[in-house]
Amino acid sequence: MRFSHVMSNEDREEARERHHRYLAVAVRAAQAGRIDLLVLDEVLDAVHTGLLSEESLLMFLKNKPADLEVVLTGRDPSEKILSLSDYISDIRAVRHPFERGVLARKGVEY
Template identity: 40%
Template sequence: MELGLIHIYCGDGKGKTTASMGLGIRALGRNKKVLLTQFLKDNDTGELISIEKLGENFQVLKGVPVRKFFKFMTPEEQNQTKLEHEERFRKVTQKAIDENFDLLIMDEIIASTNLNLIDLEEVVEFLKNKPKGLEVVLTGRNPNEKLIELADYVSEIKAIKHPYEKGITSRIGIEK
């Protein structure tokens, strides 16, 4: 890509991951190479099943599945998650550079920085020094002001109403 920009999809509403995946599909449709990783997720989502069918130009770097909320993890589990997230951040960003990807999607990296699982300053340094042609998408709630300042696009998805409020849990093919 000639000029790669930085996107943030944030907010308390449903659709941040969906928006980033949509951009990935759009890029793939134009013969762009897409690389995705998802932090704080369990690797059991419909989008990952679909992506596996798209071919080698849309790759996923999966991490160790996270099966419970961070606040419910033991200190040992939290530390293991931190180590894995730090290592994967470095691995996925290096892979994006070394293999000349056009689009890098880091789903829930904002939550990972907010929980100090990935050092915010390391993310900021990557974004400041990324290859000129690499488009980068960050998702999650409550992005740090430093990330907002670096971003070219910041889209907030606001929850007005959600089925969870009625006790309806995530459904296969819609939220999962």
């Protein structure tokens, strides 16, 4: 998958559909009680770039099972998302391979 800022309109639409399908799978697993912890990696970026509707994520967070822990990663969470969060961490890079000229690696950075 390409970064959203270089996607064609067709690619963006396919990515939107894929992100909503992925969230639906996670919601079904959560509602069925099959999981205790759900990590939605980079979901905040998906919302921020319009690849996932904030409303669908908020609806899930408001209606999730009480015993389900949810971890959202990414940048620029909205105030609405922050207001539903129990823990908020701001992680900063102290050292990163990119600083030594190492490009993003499949399976690590993307």
